[in-house]
Amino acid sequence: MRPQDTTRRDFVRGLGLGAVGWALGGGWQGVTVQGATRETHRFAAKGRDRPNFLFLFTDDQAFSTINALNNPEVRTPNMDRLVRRGTTFTHCFHQGAWHGAVCVASRAMLNTGRYIWTCGADNCGDWPLWGQTLGQAGYDTFMTGKWHNQAPALKRSFQTIGPTGGGMFASKDPNAEANKQKGIVNDPYDRPRPGNSWSPYDETLEGHWRQVDGETVHSSKLWADTAIDYLNGRATKRDNPFFMYVAFHAPHDPRQAPKEFVDLYPPQKITIPPNYQPEHPFDQGDHKLRDEMLAPFPRTKEAVQVHLSEYYAIITHADHHIGRILDALEASGEADNTITIFSADHGLAVGQHGLMGKQNQYEHSVRVPLILCGPGIEAGRKNDAMVYLPSLFATTCEMAGIDTPETVQFPSLVPLLTGEKSKLHDSIYCAYRHFQRMVRTERYKLIRYPHVGEVQLFDLQDDPWEMNDLAEDPQYARTVKTLDAELHRWMHITGDELDFASL
DSSP states (O other), X not given: OOGXXXXXXXXXXXXXXXXXXXXXXXXXXXXXXXXXXXXXXXXXXXXXXXXXXXXXXXXXXXXXXXXXXXXXXXXOHHHHHHHHHSEEEEEEEOOEESSSOHHHHHHHHHHHTOOTTTSOGGGTTTOOOHHHHHHHTTOEEEEEEEOOSOHHHHHHXXXXXXXXXXXXXXXXXXXXXXXXXXXXXXXXXXXXXXXXXXOTTOXXXXXXXXXXXXXXXXXXXXXXXXXHHXXXXXXXXXXXXXXXXXXXXXXXXXXXXXXXXXXXXXXXXXXXXXXXXXXXXXXXXXXXXXXXXXXXXXXXXXXXXHHHHHHHHHHHHHHHHHHHHHHHHHHHTOGGGEEEEEEESOOOOTTBTTOXXXXXOXXXXXXXXXXXXXXXXXXXXXXXXXXXGGGHHHHXXXXXXXXXXXXXXXXXXXXXXHTSOSOXXXXXXXXXXXXXXXXXXXXXXXXXXXXXXXXXXXXXXXXXXXXXXXXXXXXXXXXXXXXXXXXXXXXXXXXXXXXXXXX
């Protein structure tokens, strides 16, 4: 039996076997643990050498979806709880993707700590992996939920693997043929449209509604239940610190949630984003990819409101289950020695700029939430420095007093958390296939689309919604030239082989 094929019942039974689940590695081989200095103790509770790490990871959650930070329409009491307790990085980015499943590339970079073009693609190459490195340094490592890279990398990364799922959960109508005869369509795509009665809380339509031990369970509840079982099963059995990697499929489409959560967001009351457009002004690349087919063309305000309503509902539902995990951590007695990290793999458009997906370089899709809280981390602080999500690998190594593998390319965030540095990057680079290249400074963003010869320039200080393209304004010719040079510098650093001349 492969670990990723187990049910939650199998997993709970495995936790009771003495050894912690399925041992797939561990020990201290190959990793140097630094001496217990005052600095390494900074991020551990008094009397403890190293902190635990609880990593809570959502899928497709834009940075602008947390009530306490930037969106009063979304109810996120437990994410807000983390904001109050910790430090929020308000400008965290991923570095792009080599195909439409942006989450694959984001997770490969996260787990290798390497750049987009050098991370080894979805098999993560032979690089030392995040969980593997912590495990070899004496951590008990655990994962449940969405992995979305290849299975060998998963097995190398974690000693205990609970139930996992694929890249996304497709919604299917088991009575599609019979319903077709009745003129009924239950399809999560091309909505809203007359005749399509797909409902986010119809548990017969599969998707996030999983069959587990004879019961219908939402994926968010399944992953939270498994994480809580792990906490409860190891609390009195293990002295080692732990690294828990809990990866929700929410709020990835199909955006399903129980009715009481959907009812919190009547579509007609949802605010239309100011950068709403019926269609993107040109083919940005993969213009008709699966993500973009979720709503009809052109996008109507009604369609955007429907999709945002369901998006907010599944985020609030995931937040509820995140709260259950946080409560279980408190009950375990380990909360005071645990660094809790919350983030997402990338953002999402959901109607902004005429787009629905994440295969673009706008802020709504390249920025992600990032919150760290726990011992040694300032509470209620917001840090506006530009950072990358894959820096978490080096960050946790430094917090644990472990030598970061030399293969890791993204720097630790610790100097920002301690105040030693005010910034790590002067600019941020991102790419999507051969269609898009982007470079961003604190003020300006340049996006190039080689396949159609388009270029965009935005002044993010004056135009945070990216609505006013300045690329053709002669006053900004020098800015474009400067950003182009910075883009080419990043392409060289990251091993980007796209022909420079095409840019």
